[in-house]
Amino acid sequence: MGQTLIARRAPLASSRSQLEVLARPGPWPRFEERVAAAGLVPLTASGIEIFQINVGKFCNQTCRHCHVDAGPERTEQMTRETAEHCIRALAQTDIPTLDITGGAPELNPSFRWLVQEARALGRHVMDRCNLSILLVKPQEELAEFLAEQRVEIVASLPYFRPTQADAQRGEGIFDKSITALRKLNALGYGVEGSGLTLNLVHNPVGAFLPPAQQSIEAQFKRELARSHGIVFNNLYTITNMPISRFLEFLLDSGNFEGYMERLANAFNPAAAQAVMCRNTISVGWDGTLYDCDFNQMLELPVTNGLPRHVRDFDASTLNGRRIVTANHCYGCTAGAGSSCGGAVA
Amino acid sequence: MDTYYHPHDLGKFADMGKSNTELWDKFMAYYGAVFAEGALTAREKALIALGVSHAVQCPYCIDAYTQASLEQGSNIQEMTEAVHVACAIRGGASLVHGVQMRNVAEKLSM
């Protein structure tokens, strides 16, 4: 697999140049105009159901489509102090879910502490897991820890065949993912009646939209059970966002215009009303507050004079905030829509 | 016009409704119904369409149903097999007409 944009000193490593590409005029209206043309008011948050923390960009993989530009050479990591601010913010509220992402979030030294503290507060905890991390030393007993804490695992597996999965995530990653999934199944994850939830994430291996969630879930269930004896709970389809390394792929392969047009033509007002930023707050590794993980990567923090750091977290001012949008938002509103929890419409 | 086929012309398909809206609307209603989930899944129908696109050698259809098949979750192995099915039927259709050739040759020959 290639290196991160940062390590290659690629121009797109800067969020500014990504935003410039996204703002290029094309045969599609600006996202805000499209929302208005559909008779919808500008996106506003309706409350906070999910407190999502991106604990850093360090990852054992370097997937080609990564919207975080994560990789082994990235050093950004949330400190314990910032993690403590996060738990304090969570404790002040009754936000039911803590969603931990990265990079490979498990590689942050405060990961287990965050999980334990949030569970002690009685919150549901989700770990966005790349699977291969479960086999990396000294993380072998990580799966047991997650099971003990009853953490929901949301694991990336773009496809049920190795060719496609490895093309996106790196040579040999499919086999490692299968080994990790077997391990999780053995602990009861994804097994009916165990109460341990294992959800998978499918995203297209290329410049096209994901299939209908139900139908690809059925395909995944059939194929993974038949070929590998693996079970899981739900499959979430996620559209590739035209940012970071996927944006680089779109430009290099001559697919940028076609993909943006495809997303914009598939704009679905019902999906636009159900975008995840409306019920999520996203915290960056340095404590900055964003509407979502994508805005985080584009360095578009919450706006309109709201407190921008988790140490000043105040749910009452963040509820009802105006969401910061740009043309990448078309990725959330195309077809059945896309969110960290899959299709929305 | 430097070539008969332009990829962007696919986007002008709906212009065919401009001079006869009624027939266009009927065709599109039928087309939509054909491709909806039915006894066959939308994914299976897209794969059949991909095979037929190759049999009729329509570049617009090949473009559209390659994308549609990928968006329905099909993979390149399945899509390649669909093209081979079209190829086998086309090739087989030529070959089976060899029987006619044989019949004629037999009649004419001593």
Ligand code: SF4
């Ligand atoms: S997509 Fe996930 S697993 Fe892959 S490099 Fe990015 S953070 Fe790591």
Ligand code: SF4
């Ligand atoms: S990219 Fe973020 S801000 Fe834009 S619609 Fe999606 S979730 Fe909302």
